Amino acid sequence: DIQMTQSPSTLSASVGDRVTITCRASQSISRYLAWYQQKPGKAPNLLIYKASSLESGVPSRFSGSGSGTEFTLTISSLQPDDFATYYCQQYNTYSREYTFGQGTKLEIK
Amino acid sequence: EVHLVESGGGLVQPGGSLRLSCAASGFSFSIYGMHWVRQVPGEGLEWVSFIGPAGDTHYSGSVKGRFIISRENAKKSLYLQMNSLRAGDTAVYYCVRDINGDAMDVWGQGTTVTVSS
Numbered sequence: 001d002i003q004m005t006q007s008p009s010t011l012s013a014s015v016g017d018r019v020t021i022t023c024r025a026s027q028s029i030s031r032y033l034a035w036y037q038q039k040p041g042k043a044p045n046l047l048i049y050k051a052s053s054l055e056s057g058v059p060s061r062f063s064g065s066g067s068g069t070e071f072t073l074t075i076s077s078l079q080p081d082d083f084a085t086y087y088c089q090q091y092n093t094y095s096r097e098y099t100f101g102q103g104t105k106l107e108i109k
Numbered sequence: 110e111v112h113l114v115e116s117g118g119g120l121v122q123p124g125g126s127l128r129l130s131c132a133a134s135g136f137s138f139s140i141y142g143m144h145w146v147r148q149v150p151g152e153g154l155e156w157v158s159f160i161g162p163a164g165d166t167h168y169s170g171s172v173k174g175r176f177i178i179s180r181e182n183a184k185k186s187l188y189l190q191m192n193s194l195r196a197g198d199t200a201v202y203y204c205v206r207d208i209n210g211d212a213m214d215v216w217g218q219g220t221t222v223t224v225s226s
Contacts (some may be wrong), residue, residue: 001170034212036154043203043219044154049212087154093210096167098144098156 002026002090006101012109013078021073021104023088028068032091035064035073038103039084047086048073083108111135111215113204118220125194125224131187131204131217139182142207145189147200148219155200158189159207172198194224 003026013019023033031051036044046055048064051071061076075082088101117129129145145157158178159167166178177190187204202222206215 043216046214100154103153
């Protein structure tokens with residue numbers, strides 16, 4: 001099974017900061033990676049798919065990059081609405097194996 | 110507007126069964142793959158099961174042999190039959206749309222399953 005490891009687990013930042021969250025896969029997943037944002041009591045919301053494709057309606061301050069085993073989610077200038085938990089997810093459409101990272105909680109400094 | 114609404118959650122004893130339902134609206138349900146994803150309160154997300162448009166099914170190792178995913182396209186509905194439930198199955202269960210294998214783009218609000226005596 002493919003394991004996904006996010007770092008850091010918790011991140012403290014201020015409005016206006018540029019932040020980066022890293023996700024590492026235990027084996028190559030090409031670019032089959034998605035990023036989600038989840039706020040307390042709500043369902044996750046898709047931000048990025050195919051490692052770097054921005055989902056419709058998601059602000060352009062969110063961006064994704066990477067391939068193989070290392071990926072990043074970057075928020076260029078934090079807004080108050082961005083404080084939430086972020087999850088990466090790998091998807092293998094051939095084996096139908098889907099794995100989430102453990103999450104990164106983005107807190108207000 | 111695209112919507113997914115789960116129902117059927119509740120309190121069940123260990124070893125018992127429960128059937129979750131998900132009603133879809135606002136899109137052509139029959140052409141999409143669908144997932145169930147669960148989340149223990151305060152913890153991370155765990156993929157549970159997938160059913161393709163053609164009815165092919167896939168399960169995580171933790172539920173294989175105990176859970177059955179199914180769909181009824183005419184009713185635009187997704188189901189999860191959960192048998193031999195354990196305390197570790199306690200979670201919020203989300204119904205989720207798959208966008209052609211690229212990611213999960215639409216999520217329901219979730220239904221809570223509690224397995225306890």
